[in-house]
Amino acid sequence: xxxxxxxxxxxxxxxxxxxxxxxxxxxxxxxxxxxxxxxxxxxxxxxxxxxxxxxxxxxxxxxxxxxxxxxxxxxxxxxxxxxxxxxxxxxxxxxxxxxxxxxxxxxxxxxxxxxxxxxxxxxxxxxxxxxxxxxxxxxxxxxxxxxxxxxxxxxxxxxxxxxxxx
Numbered sequence: 001x002x003x004x005x006x007x008x009x010x011x012x013x014x015x016x017x018x019x020x021x022x023x024x025x026x027x028x029x030x031x032x033x034x035x036x037x038x039x040x041x042x043x044x045x046x047x048x049x050x051x052x053x054x055x056x057x058x059x060x061x062x063x064x065x066x067x068x069x070x071x072x073x074x075x076x077x078x079x080x081x082x083x084x085x086x087x088x089x090x091x092x093x094x095x096x097x098x099x100x101x102x103x104x105x106x107x108x109x110x111x112x113x114x115x116x117x118x119x120x121x122x123x124x125x126x127x128x129x130x131x132x133x134x135x136x137x138x139x140x141x142x143x144x145x146x147x148x149x150x151x152x153x154x155x156x157x158x159x160x161x162x163x164x165x166x
Contacts, residue, residue: 054136056111058084059164063092064107070151073106075099078160081109110137113156117141127153137161 058081065076075096080088089107091097099106108116120128120143127144141156 054132054138056084056109056114057163058082060110061160061162061164062110062158063160064113065157065159066096066155067157068153068155071154072103073099073108077107079107079109082164084109084111110158110161113141113158114138116143116154120145133161 061078061080063076063078066073075094075098076092077096077100078090078092079086086104086107086109089100089104091100114130117128117130117138123145125143125145126147127142129142130138131140133139137158139158139161141154141158143154145152
C-alpha cells in the first residue's frame, strides 16, 4: 500500500493539472463541434441549418473571388449559371481572365464549391469551413487539407449573388 500525503504543494499541483485537463478537454470539444462553421459578421453561423435549407437554383449569377494556395482557379470572376451549368464566366482581373481563356471549365457553380467543401470534410481536411448569408447561400468557403502543408489552401468568397428573375 502506498501512502499519499496531502501537502499544500501536492494539492496545488493536482488542482492545476485537473484545471488544465478540463480546459484542454473543453477546447477540444469546442473545435470538433465547430468544424464546418465560422462565426461571421453579418452571416448566419447556423451552418447545418443553412446547408440543409439552401437549394441551388438552376439559374443565377454571382461573383467569385478565389484566392490562396497554388491552384489554377485564382482571381475574381463574374459567373452566370443556367440550367445548373456555368453558361458564362468573365474574368474581372488579370489572373481570372487567363483562367477563363485557358481553362473555362475550371470556373465552378456554387453547388460545385459546396461539393468541394463536402469532399474536404469527408477527407478530414484540417479546415473545411463555410459561412452563409441569412437567406442560406454560402458567402465564404475556406479549405486547408493539411495545416502544415504549403499552398494547399483554398478560399472562395461569394458576393453579388442574384437568383434568376430577381
